[in-house]
Amino acid sequence: MSKAVSGVRWTVRDIEVLPQNEWITYEIIDGELFVTRSPHWRHQQACGKIFRELDAWSETSGLGVAIITPGMVFSEADNVSPDVVWISNQQLALLEDDAGHLTGAPELVIEVLSPGKQNQLRDKEAKLKLYSIKGVKEYSIADRFTKQVEVYRQEDTKLVLVATLLSTDYITSPLLPNFHCLVSRFFA
Numbered sequence: 792m793s794k795a796v797s798g799v800r801w802t803v804r805d806i807e808v809l810p811q812n813e814w815i816t817y818e819i820i821d822g823e824l825f826v827t828r829s830p831h832w833r834h835q836q837a838c839g840k841i842f843r844e845l846d847a848w849s850e851t852s853g854l855g856v857a858i859i860t861p862g863m864v865f866s867e868a869d870n871v872s873p874d875v876v877w878i879s880n881q882q883l884a885l886l887e888d889d890a891g892h893l894t895g896a897p898e899l900v901i902e903v904l905s906p907g908k909q910n911q912l913r914d915k916e917a918k919l920k921l922y923s924i925k926g927v928k929e930y931s932i933a934d935r936f937t938k939q940v941e942v943y944r945q946e947d948t949k950l951v952l953v954a955t956l957l958s959t960d961y962i963t964s965p966l967l968p969n970f971h972c973l974v975s976r977f978f979a
Contacts, residue, residue, distance in 0.1 A: 799824075802867040812902045820917045822868040828903050837903045837935045838874045840977050845877050845899075848970045855879040855898070862892040865925050871918065875901040877967070896926040898966050919943065923950040929966055938978045 800822030818825045838859060845857035845895060860872045861891055878886070878897035886895040900922055902914045922930045923945070930943040930950050938958040943950040944965075956962055958975035 800868060804865060804867070805871050806870065815901070816872055818871045819868060820871065820913070822923050823917075825913055827905070827910070830903075833935060834903050834905055837977055839932060840979065841901055841903070841933060842875050842978060844972045845875065845967075845970075848967060851875065852968070854940070854967075856883060862890075862895055863897075864888070864892045865896075865921070869921060869925070871898045871921065873918070874903045898928045899931070899964065900927050900929075901931045903931060905936060919950055923948070930966055931962075933977055935978050938975065940974050940977070
């Protein structure tokens with residue numbers, strides 16, 4: 792990951808002129824540019840397993856959809872692509888633009904940690920703050936190395952850590968009635 796030059800505020804328009812490459816992802820958080828390479832296949836595998844569980848529940852419940860790496864354009868200075876989101880049908884109808892980007896917060900966002908201090912700081916600090924401000928109701932950070940999931944929920948307009956789940960724990964959510972999944976299924 793690389794950061795923007797000090798004092799430069801990046802916008803969505805700036806990303807449009809950067810070289811496009813399927814192996815690179817550009818994200819902007821509060822005007823700061825984050826550039827990441829394609830993640831390790833095990834990272835992608837964990838994303839797929841999390842998506843699979845949420846997607847199966849979504850199809851059964853009919854309450855919303857799970858999406859892998861959606862573009863979320865909150866503003867000109869805040870444009871991210873989280874690993875997995877879940878969004879209710881009502882929110883999706885309000886927030887999807889013509890290009891298929893979300894222009895506001897889905898109810899649930901999940902990031903799978905990549906190795907490296909800067910990646911962890913981005914997910915555990917910059918994105919946590921952004922998702923808090925933008926109104927994400929629940930944010931989970933899945934760590935494939937420790938096989939744990941940190942769960943943050945909105946309390947008084949701020950996402951706060953409510954649980955750290957181990958591989959032998961079940962993950963549930965008040966947003967997803969009757970959803971429960973053994974955490975180890977995300978990392979098998």
